[in-house]
Amino acid sequence: MEGSKKFFDKITQTEFYQMWFKNAYSYVTGAVLLSILQIATLASTGEPWGVSGVFANWGAWIYEAFGGSVDKWYYFSSQGAQNTLNSGILNDPGSYRNMGIIVGALLATLFASQFKIKKIKNKKQIVAATIGGLLMGYGARLSFGCNIGALYGGIASLSLSGWVFAIFMFVGAVAGSKLLVKYFM
Amino acid sequence: MKEVILDCMGEACPVPLIKCQNKIAELDLGDIMIVQIDHSCAMKNVPEWANKEGYNCELEEVDDGEWEVIIEKTR
Numbered sequence: 001m002e003g004s005k006k007f008f009d010k011i012t013q014t015e016f017y018q019m020w021f022k023n024a025y026s027y028v029t030g031a032v033l034l035s036i037l038q039i040a041t042l043a044s045t046g047e048p049w050g051v052s053g054v055f056a057n058w059g060a061w062i063y064e065a066f067g068g069s070v071d072k073w074y075y076f077s078s079q080g081a082q083n084t085l086n087s088g089i090l091n092d093p094g095s096y097r098n099m100g101i102i103v104g105a106l107l108a109t110l111f112a113s114q115f116k117i118k119k120i121k122n123k124k125q126i127v128a129a130t131i132g133g134l135l136m137g138y139g140a141r142l143s144f145g146c147n148i149g150a151l152y153g154g155i156a157s158l159s160l161s162g163w164v165f166a167i168f169m170f171v172g173a174v175a176g177s178k179l180l181v182k183y184f185m
Numbered sequence: 186m187k188e189v190i191l192d193c194m195g196e197a198c199p200v201p202l203i204k205c206q207n208k209i210a211e212l213d214l215g216d217i218m219i220v221q222i223d224h225s226c227a228m229k230n231v232p233e234w235a236n237k238e239g240y241n242c243e244l245e246e247v248d249d250g251e252w253e254v255i256i257e258k259t260r
Contacts, residue, residue: 024225024229109225109250113249113250114225114249114250115249115250116223116248116249116250116251118194118195118223118224119194119195120195121194121195121196125195177199180200181203185200185203185204
């Protein structure tokens with residue numbers, strides 16, 4: 001075991017491993033990479049990068065797997081939405097993107113030897129996370145996008161709605177932070 | 186010269202930073218605060234804040250995904 005650790009140390013302690021896999025990229029590097037990949041995704045799928053819409057589809061598929069039906073739901077009534085649902089998860093490029101993000105994040109943290117499963121400290125965290133998650137999901141569908149689809153995609157598409165979203169996301173973050181400190185810390 | 190340990194394991198941003206800001210106000214000049222964190226975002230913004238405030242700051246990786254930020258209140 002000691003031998004294999006020394007071998008891997010020879011790789012992970014090199015300057016380039018540290019630069020590419022261990023240390024965080026700068027904000028500029030991150031922005032450039034995200035922009036290149038956003039262009040690639042728009043060019044190949046015809047849609048800008050979006051995350052929360054896919055979650056709504058995942059929810060619909062799970063609901064249908066348990067015997068439910070979303071055919072009468074207004075949200076899924078458009079032809080495009082019906083096509084996506086009927087084609088299934090394996091034909092949905094957005095699903096591959098979201099799964100890619102999850103797998104990619106896992107790989108990044110494993111390569112940097114920073115993987116850790118964090119324990120839940122107290123019940124307040126569960127309550128805060130649940131309320132926050134529900135609000136985020138609900139809000140993301142009301143605005144037809146989250147910080148990625150509505151903010152990043154919206155502003156990049158030169159849409160005024162992206163800027164409106166940005167302002168109110170900022171307001172929401174301030175309000176949320178104050179609530180967090182007051183009730184959940 | 187006291188040494189205080191601030192356990193922020195399992196806390197998500199911005200809680201570690203806020204706890205640091207509150208705690209350092211209680212310390213005297215020369216005291217050392219050791220912040221235990223396991224959130225990679227705090228690993229960036231706590232040292233950034235400490236350096237901006239002018240405190241001596243050191244970051245140590247103690248285990249996979251766990252860090253200790255050692256802050257000395259120098260002003």
